[in-house]
Amino acid sequence: MIYLKTNEEIELMQLANRLVGKTLAEVAKNIRPGVSTLELDKIAETYIRDHNALPAFLGYGGFPNSICTSINSQIVHGIPSSKVFLEEGDIISIDCGTILNGFVGDSAYTFCVGEVRRDVLDLLKTTKESLYEGIRNAIIGHRIGDISNAVQTYCETRGYSVVRELVGHGIGRKMHEDPEVPNYGRKGSGPLLKAGMCICIEPMINMGTRHVVFEKDGWTVRTKDRKCSAHFEHCIAIREEGAQILSSFDYIDEILDNKTN
Numbered sequence: 001m002i003y004l005k006t007n008e009e010i011e012l013m014q015l016a017n018r019l020v021g022k023t024l025a026e027v028a029k030n031i032r033p034g035v036s037t038l039e040l041d042k043i044a045e046t047y048i049r050d051h052n053a054l055p056a057f058l059g060y061g062g063f064p065n066s067i068c069t070s071i072n073s074q075i076v077h078g079i080p081s082s083k084v085f086l087e088e089g090d091i092i093s094i095d096c097g098t099i100l101n102g103f104v105g106d107s108a109y110t111f112c113v114g115e116v117r118r119d120v121l122d123l124l125k126t127t128k129e130s131l132y133e134g135i136r137n138a139i140i141g142h143r144i145g146d147i148s149n150a151v152q153t154y155c156e157t158r159g160y161s162v163v164r165e166l167v168g169h170g171i172g173r174k175m176h177e178d179p180e181v182p183n184y185g186r187k188g189s190g191p192l193l194k195a196g197m198c199i200c201i202e203p204m205i206n207m208g209t210r211h212v213v214f215e216k217d218g219w220t221v222r223t224k225d226r227k228c229s230a231h232f233e234h235c236i237a238i239r240e241e242g243a244q245i246l247s248s249f250d251y252i253d254e255i256l257d258n259k260t261n
């Protein structure tokens with residue numbers, strides 16, 4: 001069942017999602033070699049609670065923390081740990097969710113730790129661009145498959161592979177609502193896009209094989225060949241005038257610009 005949101009509900013969704021963007025920026029300030037992933041988790045949790053919201057991931061399906069921290073070959077759902085420290089040249093995908101005013105925000109970004117290899121930077125660039133390709137196709141009259149196909153085509157024509165086991169999703173009062181939003185598929189297939197639909201588009205793109213391994217910790221998903229994977233996620237609303245991005249990377253970009261200047 002797909003729940004269409006009213007304008008008022010979409011405004012509340014935007015508030016929850018903007019807070020995710022700000023939280024990711026707060027985490028970004030602290031991404032550097034030597035920091036533990038648990039320290040990043042605590043920064044996120046504190047920031048979310050200080051803004052009168054709840055961390056949506058904490059306790060979700062039993063997940064123990066407020067963000068997912070997935071390094072290099074880890075695709076998603078990495079568990080923060082006091083024993084895992086970032087190293088120069090790593091990439092780290094951080095996925096974060098908030099609950100504010102009864103609505104959930106959900107967004108993810110893959111960050112560089114210091115100087116990262118050129119081919120890995122290219123993976124990040126393509127994955128992020130494919131997200132916007134998907135968003136461009138999220139218009140009334142299209143179907144979910146048009147988003148999926150746009151992401152898949154953009155990545156595969158550039159030599160990357162698309163994870164099949166994990167997909168994007170509808171979102172609202174619950175983090176995961178219908179419909180599923182795969183990053184692969186046929187144009188013109190799947191549910192019709194209608195005004196008021198809120199979905200998360202979240203390409204998970206690999207440098208090597210698309211195949212994955214589910215780690216024994218019950219959460220972490222990594223690439224089978226241990227090559228790098230990237231993950232970018234926006235929450236969007238389908239509007240008469242086109243897709244409206246409810247989450248935001250603007251706060252992150254500001255922090256990253258300050259770091260490099």
Ligand code: MG
Binds near residue numbers: 095096107108202233
């Ligand atoms: Mg997410």
Ligand code: MG
Binds near residue numbers: 106107200202
């Ligand atoms: Mg999501």
